[in-house]
Amino acid sequence: MRFGGIVLATVLVLGACSSDPAPKEPDEPVTSSSTAPAAVVPTMPAQASEDSPEGAAAFVKYYVDVFNYAAATGDVEELRRLSSPDCSGCQSYIKLYKETYAAGGYFKGGDWKIGDLEVATDEQISYLTTQVTVEAGTFRETADDTEASDAGERTKVSFAIEKNSGSWRTSQLGLGEVQ
């Protein structure tokens, strides 16, 4: 009989069959080998607060670290704090992560790795462009879906960041070069 591919494992423990009951070892904590270690929200490096091209670059690097953290956990609080409400690209991701995890789905792997950043500044706004390599990973949209894999991709991504109450915030997120 076929049961649709379900592996059924039944473990039967039949009492104390041996003559010498083995002394019970204390339970060892089981370390699950997960692809990502227990995720902790990244902390902003000091350079990411600087009002300079270096500071802008460091902020975008930090933003991407928080972005990857939100993808891995569904915790979008910090990502939301670093994104302007008017940043439609940012809000698309915040919504995707929040809703996926709320529905019992997840993202594993698929981290964004950024290259060198081209930075241009116009008064209070900095524009940055970099090559993003999206790593391969797996995902599940809801608790009821089966897990799927994604091979990842490479694409240019641009950011616009603005100073808001003394700290950087992402105001635009889009594909390709800055227009």
Added chain:
Amino acid sequence: MALALSITFDLPAHADVDVNPSKKRPTVLLEGERVSKPNAKATPKKGVAPNTPVANPGYAPEPLRLPTSTCKVDPVNGNYGCPQLDPADPDDADEPELTPGDVLRAVKEVGLPSLQVKVQPGDRTLVNVDTIFYAEPQPFERSVELLGFNVDLVAEAVSYQWIHGDGTVTTTDRPGRPYPAMDVTHRYVDPADDIQTRVDVTYRVRFRVDGGPWQTIPETLVASGPVAALDVKEAAPVLAKP
């Protein structure tokens, strides 16, 4: 004793499960999203001819160009470093600060070697006789400091203009040689006293800045030589040692 019982079933093939573009992909989720700078958004309204001047003073037909730095992570301290660009004029960032024109001016100040024309027979020659002209080239290699740069200079003679003093000129690319060679010669037609002969040398100058690649200055420089006076006679002189 523990007994483990496991029942497995064959999984049907799931060929379409392996690769699925995830909604998380930027090319999927950010499709159509672009980052733009303020001036780039000013586009002419439909129906306006391209050459019509637009009344709005804020309209900038070209995208706003900003000086750009490339920021990289310093592997030592993990911080970002972005190279300095001259904020005064970003377009000048790629131009050399020392131009061939600067070098040319400097070479003129230093002065290229002028050569003393040699004529044989010297002082006095005859009409209708091959009078020999030659010069002894001098190499030119100098190192100077210009606008804070170390500049090496090399000048090569590329042509010689022999001014015979009777209104005629011969141009060669060689400096000639003394008698018995007959490399550069001239026959005078009319007798004259104290005609002014000289040679003008055209140089091509090459230079390099701070040990960089050699560059050639497109303009050549001419060094006019000192005069050698010559008498041209009709009668055949007796060529004998005095």
